[in-house]
Amino acid sequence: MGWVWAAGVVVLLGAGFAVAAVPRLRASALERRTAWSSARAGIATAGVSRDACPGRVPEAEALLTRAETITAGRGGVTAAREATELARRADLLWREAAHG
Amino acid sequence: MADRRLREVARWVALAAAIAALVVFVVAQRQSVDVSYGRSPSPPAGVTEGAAGELSDATVPSVEQMTALVRAAEVVRLPGSVARWDEQRVRAAMGAEPMRILVAPPGLDEAERDRVRDVKDATIRVIGTQVTGGAYQATGDSLDDWRAEFAAGDVTNLLITLIAGLREQPPPADVDRLRWREPTAAELEVVAARLRRTGLYTAPGATLTQVPRQEAFPGGDALYVALPRQSPEAPLLRYGPALTRLFPGRPIVELHGDWIEYHGPDAGDFAEVTAAGFYAQFGDRLGRYAYPQATVLGAYLGRVTDVRYAGLFDRPLPYRPADPLRVALPVLPWLFVACAGVFFALSVRSLLRPLRRPRSRPEPGLPARLAGLTALAVEMSALTDRRSEAALTRGITALTAARSALDDDLPDAHVRDLLAGAEADLDEAGRLLPYPGYRPADYLRERLA
Structure with missing residues (x-):
């Protein structure tokens, strides 16, 4: 008869943990996908600015390379935010250089 | 929306019910420890420790004083000691080299018993009626032994057995030297008059003042006669047979000190079984301690109740309604699993809902x-x-x-x-x-x- 209790307790705990954990996991996955979407958009924009810039801006190129390296590493939310920020700064540098 | 809230409530109710089932089941386990044949209502513990008043006021002198006493005399009886024996037979058993015997009163506490054991010069120690010597302890193993020990404090057979054990010789056959006598008409009349009035006769010197409540003899027509411990030299007074003739068909319980006898209906069926079981289990404690007669009688009646409920003699058991907890107990695991299952199903449902729903619409x-x-x-x-x-x-x-x-x-x-x-x-x-x-x-x- 003991197995009945054990099985019941396992089911109860499992269901409880699942109910608590699954929405949390879902929310964090969505947040990660959103952050990476922003990062990819930022990198693409920076790429366009680089192509439109008449001269070379080594600092901006370094920043964008770092952002692309981070993207290749496929990290979590923090990595995506960092890549976004780097791409934004590179984009600004190129735009300033283009407007000269 | 109301449907969803209803499901959420049901989920928590299932969880609460599962936990309640688990708690009830765990708490109920405590009740399963006490196993009783036929669910006898006798109290679970026979003779309870400490609170039963088994320690007497008697005490013993210091180890040095007792050692000095033992060196001065072969047999030392400390005040309050109750053990008696046939001097002649014991001396004959000792033979040429006499042994020193220290007799202490019953009801000593642990420290006092240790003091008695520390008297190294005493070959044999008798505490109450517990006989020990060297690494040995002599205990009775027959109704005759116990009757002599507890009705009259007679330890002759135990001493002789122990002496033979110390000498590494086979023990001689036991001799039952107890003699009984019927009461005179005048003695019987006093007891019978008292029994007709209250159902309990307590002789001077006996300690039984009230019969413990037990279901040993349903009907409440049992008669109790309590006598003090008597001397083994004179024939012992025994009221049982005379009272059986006077009160036919009524159970009669007669106490001689710590010895309890039953006379009356079904005596042949269970009196010996009960007495043998009772004294085999509690004899050692009864000899060592000074239990009040009420405690001993309570334990004895509990044993009688157990034997009755074991169905050894055909008396109808009183009706006992079924305990609802006992009836419900086998269902609890399944109730628990059902609740866990409901909780699980509703939890999974609430998790799957976002997946089954059509993809969430963005703002138009x-x-x-x-x-x-x-x-x-x-x-x-x-x-x-x-x-x-x-x-x-x-x-x-x-x-x-x-x-x-x-x-x-x-x-x-x-x-x-x-x-x-x-x-x-x-x-x-x-x-x-x-x-x-x-x-x-x-x-x-x-x-x-």
């Missing part, structure tokens, strides 16, 4: 705005020049990102951010075009109008 304006801006970008791409192409390309890049974010079901706020970026870029490009009407705000207003 967003796809329209995306479409409008895309159309604007397509029109502008035909007119663009060097100055505006970078801004236009950035805008198209942002529109692509917004498109894929919408496809991926990303949050509306994120899509809105991307669209705002695209709109800013397109606005910059539109400002740089030589033609009016290509700023997104104007263009969208025109299209929507």
